[in-house]
Each structure stands twice: as C-alpha cells, then as structure tokens.
Amino acid sequence: MAMDQGERNLTDRTRICVARIGAAHGVRGEVKLWSFTEDPMAVTRYGPLSTRDGAREFEVVRAREANGFLVASLKDVASRDDAERLNGLELYVPRERLPAPEDDEYYHADLIGLAAVTAAGEPLGRVVAIHNFGAGDIVEIAPPQGATMLLPFSNAVVPSVDIAHGRMVVVPPAEVEGDGPAEAE
Numbered sequence: 001m002a003m004d005q006g007e008r009n010l011t012d013r014t015r016i017c018v019a020r021i022g023a024a025h026g027v028r029g030e031v032k033l034w035s036f037t038e039d040p041m042a043v044t045r046y047g048p049l050s051t052r053d054g055a056r057e058f059e060v061v062r063a064r065e066a067n068g069f070l071v072a073s074l075k076d077v078a079s080r081d082d083a084e085r086l087n088g089l090e091l092y093v094p095r096e097r098l099p100a101p102e103d104d105e106y107y108h109a110d111l112i113g114l115a116a117v118t119a120a121g122e123p124l125g126r127v128v129a130i131h132n133f134g135a136g137d138i139v140e141i142a143p144p145q146g147a148t149m150l151l152p153f154s155n156a157v158v159p160s161v162d163i164a165h166g167r168m169v170v171v172p173p174a175e176v177e178g179d180g181p182a183e184a185e
Contacts, residue, residue, distance in 0.1 A: 015052070015092040016109050019043045024083035025071050031083045033063065033072040036108075040070055046098070049091035058091060106161060115167040116141045119159075124170055125149070141170065 022032030035043045041063060043049065048057040059075040077083055101107060108130040116124040116139075125143035130153065132138065137153035151157050151172060160169040 014095055015050075015054075016095055016098055016107050017052075017090050017092050018046065018098075019049065019091045021058075021086045021089045021091065022069060023087055024080045027080045028073075029077040029079050029083045030071050030073050031077070031086060032066070033060070033070040035070055040065060043070070043091070044072075046093045049093060051089060052092055054092075056089075058086075106163070110163050111139070111161070111168070113166070114161070114163070116170045117167055119169055119171060124172070127168065139168075139170075 018035065018037055020034045020036070022034055024030070025032050033043065035041075037043055044060045044063050048059050050057045058077075061073045061075050063070045063072040074083075074086075077086065095107075098107070101110075111127050111130055114127045116127055118124060123144070125141045125148075127139055128142045128148060129140040130137055131140060131150070138150050139153045139158060141149045141151065143149065149172065151170065156171065157173065158168055158170055162168065
C-alpha cells in the first residue's frame, strides 16, 4: 500500500536534512553547524552536503565540536561575509548515504506527514514536525482544526509507528485530551 504523501514531495523522501548552517564564527569563513545526526561529527563523513533543491553543494573540510554545535570550515567559504550569507541554510544528503535506521528508530523525514490516530483508529491529525529542545523528541501534530499538539515522542505516547501504512498511533496524556482541573473540595 502506498503511503499518503500529502504535502511531502519526492525530495523529502529521497534526501534527509542532516544539518543547518548557523551564524559565522570568526573572520576566516567558519560557520556554526547544527548537526541533526546522532553523532554530530557524522555530517563530515557523508560526502558533499547540498541545499534542499540540490542547487548548491558544500564540503565540510574541517569541523570541531563546540557548545552544542560544530564549528566547521566549508570548501570555498573563505571570509566572514561568505559565511554570513549561508546562515540558516539546511543541508541534505541522499538517503542512500545514510545508515538504515535501527528498529524503533526513524528519520524525522519519514515521520513528517504521517497520519496520527488513536488506538481505536480515530484521526487526530498529521505529524507536521519533530522537535528536540534538549529533553527528548517532541512530535507536533496538526489536527484538522485548532492548535497543534506537542507531545513527547515516547513509547507511552506513541506506542506504534507504521511507516509503510503512513500512520502512527498516539495515546495523548489525559491533560491533552481536555480533562478539566480537579474539583475543589
């Protein structure tokens, strides 16, 4: 059965975002590089990194770990001005350059766009993003109407992910389901 791709395009399925270029670092063209890989230095081993549309490629010449990011030198980026122009660019690699995910591990690109359903199969919405603010992964689900829900991406809240069928089962905590405050005594 084909997965419902919705807003997802071919690029999202064949290329994986592995890093984002941040601010310039110093005056010699180095950049802050925010790696989205389990091992931050892995981005240096995947070969050339490209923009989402594939129009530009960047080769990481050197990188060192800093406080939560890498400080990287990119080939042909020699000045602070060059580096500043790259701020905010997301960098991608073809999926085939990456290792296959382990059981119960997923690339974020595979989760975004999945239908979120309850254990009874009732629709909750679509996965629109996966975030990590330092305390673990958070899944953002957009219901058909109303505000998005931010839920922990844990086995308790997301007991099942079925990439092949384009859905994940979500068991929202009681407070998300709209339970009111406890009655005062």
